[in-house]
Amino acid sequence: MPSQTEIQLTQEQLADFPVYYEGDYKPLVGLLIRWGASKHEAEDVAQEAMLAAFMSWPTIQSPKAFVRKAAYRILLRSWQVAERETCAASRVAQDAMVDAFDANEDLPKYWRMMRALPDAQRVVFALHHDGYGSSEISEITGQRRDTVRSNVRHARQKLVRMMDPESTRREATHGP
Template sequence: MTARHPAQEQGAGLEDFANFYRQNHSRVVAFLTYMGVDRPTAEEAAQEAFVQLSRRWTEIESPKSWLRTVSYRYALRNRHRDIEVPSSLIAPELDSIHQDTYLTEETERVVAAIRSLPPQQRAIMALTLDGYTPAEISKEIGVRAETVRSNLRKARQSLKTRLLPK
């Protein structure tokens, strides 16, 4: 079954985009974090990708995949910039919107373990945690579904070894 674009399912209005944003923003930030991007860069990259998506909302066939690709590329291009935003410039109501994406100590251990995986396993695990199936991941990264499942099995075993007490 092919996923339909949210704009095709519900109409192409601003409200539809706003709903898509609310449902996907923290997931994109989490995906980027799993991929090894620091938190501020991940948030900036996600926001930039959403801005670009808003301009092309009805044109993008697969907005979830498009967001991950665009935000990851943006993060890679901009990860070495060290711009500190003073907390006085962040409106409290905007800061609280994304509280659910802040990491607990346990989650930080898991993220660190995922970041330590080899690149292909890390990408597959990040997409799996983001709700993609092996078939979808296969299409997304251009490898056979069997390769995805094999890498996923290896990644899970590696994470189990790193995270469970001995």
Template sequence: MRAAEEGEFDAFFRQQYPALVLHLVAQGESLQTARDAAQEAMVKACQWWQDLQEPIPWVRLTARRCAWRNGRREGQRRVKEQHALAQRPVAEASPEDGLVMREEQQRVIALLHGLPSAQQATVAYAFDGYATKEIADRLNVSEATVRSNLRHARRQLQGWLAARKQQEADADDR
């Protein structure tokens, strides 16, 4: 890799690694699994850097595949980590991963983990600003499926948020 390409990749890594980890966490991976898969995808991106036409979608898809292929979805451990992440005060967020999550972001991620995996993936791409067609291409589904997943996810999340607001209002009345 030439020096110019090395500098370009270095800038890409610094900007995209934290976003990639957050993207994988939003899709239901544990923080450690997301870090491992993101690291593995970035290593592959570095190896193929000069040939990559669209590095951001490529590295996201590669990271997703790394997480799946390595079989790192660990059921109980993942649920415990997600719960701990959602409960952890913002001040304890690890600076090494570059994820400075506000309390609101932690709550949203905790809620996303309650969605079916197809809806998690769709919402994660939507949060990253991808258009419906782009999401459909990335997930290899129809645009109608993307719209349906987003609609169902929104309804589910709205229901959960309404219930949470009601609980908070009831607690304030006590």
């Protein structure tokens, strides 16, 4: 008995898939666009979902349901990756702005900004700035790692807003 990766498609099964593909590709792309994907993104996701269907074709009971479930998962994964990349780029820009601030140059302003942070954020941010990782900070402060990361993110955002008040106005006017 062949393994799942070695399943051979019969001529009839091979003939069925292109018919299904031709009939469902455009409706799938339209659905993905209604879900919020760009046209290009929808086409890529639809292709990937159809490939997954082709690879599992002999075992699929309901091709339409299978392809939509696969497409949904692929689309969410692509959005999560894009969100992580956007957040990482934003963090790099924010870190550069925070690093460019010379606390020795304007010590009163530095202490004013640090005191403006809630205690938990101030402690976590100082440790983060000193090079400690989330796990180490978690161990030191007794906070969960997710809480540590959240506190660092919120502290960074608040410090950036204090250093560049215009950034708040730009954020408020950006978006739908």
